Amino acid sequence: GIQVEQSPPDLILQEGANSTLRCNFSDSVNNLQWFHQNPWGQLINLFYIPSGTKQNGRLSATTVATERYSLLYISSSQTTDSGVYFCAVEGSYNTDKLIFGTGTRLQVFP
C-alpha cells in the first residue's frame, strides 16, 4: 500500500517564526488532506489539496502530485498552532480510505 512519510517528526518554534512541514507519498493519489490535531485530540481540516496551492490566513499548502509530495507552510506561528499536523492521502486504485502519515508534532512557545 501507499507509504506516507512526514518530516520533521518534531518541531519547536518561538512565536512569530515560520515553518515548513513536508509530506512524501509513494504512489499517485486522488486525495490529499492536511489536518491539525489539537491538544484535545480533535482533527481539524486544514486543506483538501490533491494538487496545486491553497492559502488560508497564515497557512498555505502546496502539493506537487507528479513528484509525490506536499508542503504545509505556517507563517507567524502562534501558541495556538501547537499540536500534531497530519497529512493523509487516498490512493488512486479503487479505494476511498485515507492513509495517514505519522505526523509532525509542533510546539510553539511564547
Added chain:
Amino acid sequence: EPEVTQTPSHQVTQMGQEVILRCVPISNHLYFYWYRQILGQKVEFLVSFYNNEISEKSEIFDDQFSVERPDGSNFTLKIRSTKLEDSAMYFCASSRDNYEQYFGPGTRLTVT
C-alpha cells in the same frame, strides 16, 4: 457550518462488554467512515460505508466490529466484545462526494 458530531465523548467499559459509538454525519453527505487512533500513534482506517453497505474495510475491522446506519441521520460502530487493545480514540468521518472527508471530534474509548 455543518459538523460531524459524535457521542459519547468518552466511554469507559469493561473487557468483554459491548459498546456502541454513535455519529451524526453532515446531513447531505453520502459516504461514511470510521477511523481509530491508539494513543501516541497515527490514525488508522477501519471501514467505509456507502449506500447502506460496507465499501471497504481494513484488517483491523474483524468480526468483532460492525457498522450500521439505523435511520437517516445516525451512523454507528459496534464493538461486540471489547478487548484492552481496543482502547483508542475513534473518529467518524463523512464525505459528500468521496473526496474531502470531514472528521468528528472523536470518542475516547477506554477498556479496563
